[in-house]
Amino acid sequence: MASVENRSGLHYSIACAVALVAVAFTVAVGMLMVSSYLAARTSSPLNLTELDRLRAAIPGDASGDAVRTRIRDLDHVARQLYFGGLHSLRTGCYLFLLGAIISLAGIKVAITLKARRPDPRGYPPAVGELELLASARFVIAATAVGLVTVAILIGIMERRRDGGEPPVRVDGAFKGEVAGSARSPAFRGFAGSGVAAFTNTPVAWDVRTGSNVLWMVKIPLAGMSSPVVWGTRVFVTGASDEKRVVYCHDLDSGTCLWQADVKVAGDTAGKVPTVNKDTGFAASTPVTDGNAVYAIFANGQVAGIDSCAREMWTIDLGLPGNKYGYSASLAMHAGKVLVQFDTGEDGRQSQLVALDSGSGRRVWTMDRPVTDSWPSPVLVETGQGTQLVTVANEYIIAYDPATGAELWRVKCGGTDVAATPICAGGLVIAAIAHDKTYAIRPDGRGDVTASHVAWTSEDGTSDVPSPVSDGELIYFAHSSGMITCVDVKTGQTVWSKGLEAEFYASPGLAGDRIYLVARSGEVFILKAGRMYEEIGRAHLGEPSDCSPAFVDGRILLRGLNHLFCIGMKLPAGDAGDRNEVTAPAGTQANGMDQGL
């Protein structure tokens, strides 16, 4: 028995000794680790005074090589020390863990060996349950009251500090359909209607003198597409038969921030689409959601480019068969890029395609019973939800943008349809070239040709430009120069006026000002109303077939060669104010170097 007790005592002593040594070891390692951690945390080679001194002492001539070598050596040593410290910290972790395990095991063994048989007779008497419950109720109630009081006090103090105003608020006042949005993300702005959310746009400028021209910048590759804007970024596309490019410019300075090549892949590679000179290879306006810009080109190539000029995805929809070249712009809805791919010229199937904006994957595809067309799809908000309205030679069709399901259709005639529909006065207004204008109530289902066409009119139906409306009147521009104003409720002509100009660009409306860009580059500014009234006229100095984009106090216009930012300059600048910026050479996007 004695030997057993002696053995147990020996084991206890050994366990205590092991635990003691292990604890001391663990504590020592821990202190060293803390010291090493703090040293690594505070050290930085940039803070070495010797490095600073050497950097300042670099001479401009060849004798500076020795100094540079010295700097590199010092830099190398500093980094070695830093990363060596991190490495030793890692080793210290393992040693600390080992020490902790041995300490714990030693102490547990010692406790087990020294454990006494429990004697319940020495236990204190159990506390009465009623007392426990009463104390628990008190604690819970007091805590609840305390928390509610603290929350109320903090809430009151917080609101007093902010003067009762909401914690965040939108600075600046914007008038228009989408308040607080300094952007024009798609063809003809938010709703594709050509109506601006701003009223402070200029009515006069002079490109020759630079008056009210904030900047103009040359776009290397031609394109009939219009600019789109998000925040401080302006996106335009340009293309030739060999190359397709998305350009990103700074809204404030016009500086080209990046340009991204869209690589050709799939079946389209090596094939050149047939295009009309007036359409070109980049007639479709891109669309942006602020995170990325999405563009389609005449060869049916669609691409998503992120804000760092990186190509997120590109897909090939196949070479379009449109006889004048592909021109439909993209629309966007709930993370989907919507493409009206009406290419059914020679037996091919026209389609409406929804692509996932993140991956380019097809979300849904709907076959369309139409031949080739040139208008863009438009999203229309109705009482029954958002509709995607399309027009083509044979049909005006509305779809559910979420699923692609057809909602309603109206049979129409016409050929070479190009004008994009709009929504005005609760009606969908579709100008069908060589046919007539249709005003449709968008609350029907199925074929509503006989039931939901509010009126039709053959007066002034535009052929290439899309109409614009202030909700009361609709303004049509014809490529021949004829401007027609009709009443949105009746379709009756209010006035018409022939101008000495040709129009391909669609008009824009900012407040009560209609901006009409003629093919010559001349811009007519009319007052919206029941009487024709011209309030201004300006010139871009070069031809243009592109529609204007409006942002706060500025108009983005694209000519044959340049992108213009028109805006108020107070006082009016002279030629010296003209801020001409040229795209930097060799700024091809290649990842991080060119990223924003």
Next chain:
Amino acid sequence: MKRALVAVLLVLSALSAYGANRFPMPQFEKGYFIPESTAPAARVAWLEVLDAGVLFAALSLAAWLVLKKRSRRGLVALTVFSVAYFGFWRAGCICPVGSIQNVALSLCGGGYVLPLTAAVFFILPLVFALLFGRVFCAAVCPLGAVQDLVVLFPVRVPRPLASLLGLIPFVYLGLGVLFAATGAAYVVCRLDPFVPLFRFGGDLPILLAGIGFLLLGIFVARPYCRFLCPYGVLLNWAARLSMWRVTITPDECVKCRLCERACPFDAIRVPNASQSGEKRRADTRRLALLLCLVPLLVLAGGWSTSRLDRVFARMHPAVRLLDAVRNGDEASRNSMAYELEAFGGSGVTKEDLAATADAVAGRYRTGGWLLGGFLGAVFGISLIGAAIRRTRETYEPDRGQCLACARCFMSCPVEHQRRREAAGRRL
């Protein structure tokens, strides 16, 4: 007080930034291209399936060890395994405790897809708790396991203090879900004190907190599990409904009190049949009063917490960025220098940012109502629970709070007798 709360929330959220190793890049002159940073590859699919399988196996084994085998030694072995596998090998992620936030975000975050592993890690322990009690806490949870290994000299926390501290997990759960659901942060993961230990690195304050919890755990058994763990709240609820649960004695209780003293978590409820009660009429009146109080507590909690929307909103990166862009002082501008630089290059306007922040604040108003209502209900139900006296003839583990650690029945003399008899029969 308000500033203190905001400061605590912000400091806690900023702790991770403190731990980042920001080291200046070398300045190359001869065409060297610094490799582009890449995100670490996701865990391969078969390993995720393996993790889920190991979790299921560990839970099954724990249930068998606790309820059938009644083996404390087996549980200790499983505890060591769990610390090694779920802790050090899997670096403590994803764990069921943090998975609450994944589930919350997937339910409210519009677009966030809940990973299969997160779903399995969230649901499996709850299913096992519904069947067998808190066997996950017994030896499978790495956070609990590492604390269980350091319990050396357990002391009892006074009951009133334990009641007070026991309310913290509800608040923590509510805040964790609120911040995850609104996309602000995974605060439960950020503030997990043991993950930096498993990873041999992390934010120093969190690391020190982990060490502090372990040192405290030497005396106060499993302090994180009992007084902080948000997942423990869900397991507690599930375990109250469990089909099978731990029993202390295999036969008639001799009321020796050994189990009561052996439980370091104070989760053994003592017999009270012999204790005198209050008058029935007073009990009934109090209960009726508390039942009426619950809706009031829910409303008061919801309204008062909704008043904290602005404080909570400051946890969201968009709101903090907007504050820094608008009127941030020098310190906040410095602390958000990278975010401000990224914002400047993003092309996003202040108006867009303000609109985003406004939407965020709106979510916190709704979230404040829900959080406060939840806490009000918890407090009300807890008050009712503390007003109802259940008669016990013998020593019983508390259904919700018992961590199934097997210490109680290993101290039971009747259990020892059973084992001796079983051993004798085998011989």
